[in-house]
Amino acid sequence: MNIYERWETEKELLAFRGSGPDSGTAARILDADMKRYVIASVEDP
Numbered sequence: 001m002n003i004y005e006r007w008e009t010e011k012e013l014l015a016f017r018g019s020g021p022d023s024g025t026a027a028r029i030l031d032a033d034m035k036r037y038v039i040a041s042v043e044d045p
Contacts (some may be wrong), residue, residue, distance in 0.1 A: 007013040021029065 005013075007016070020026070
């Protein structure tokens, strides 16, 4: 399973990430590899 998230601001990302998964969810996670990509801009074609 691949999960992608898109955040409008870094402040919102850090607020969400700071809470982390609850203990029941964390117990079911067998492996995780997180990467952070910084995109300069997004435009319509």
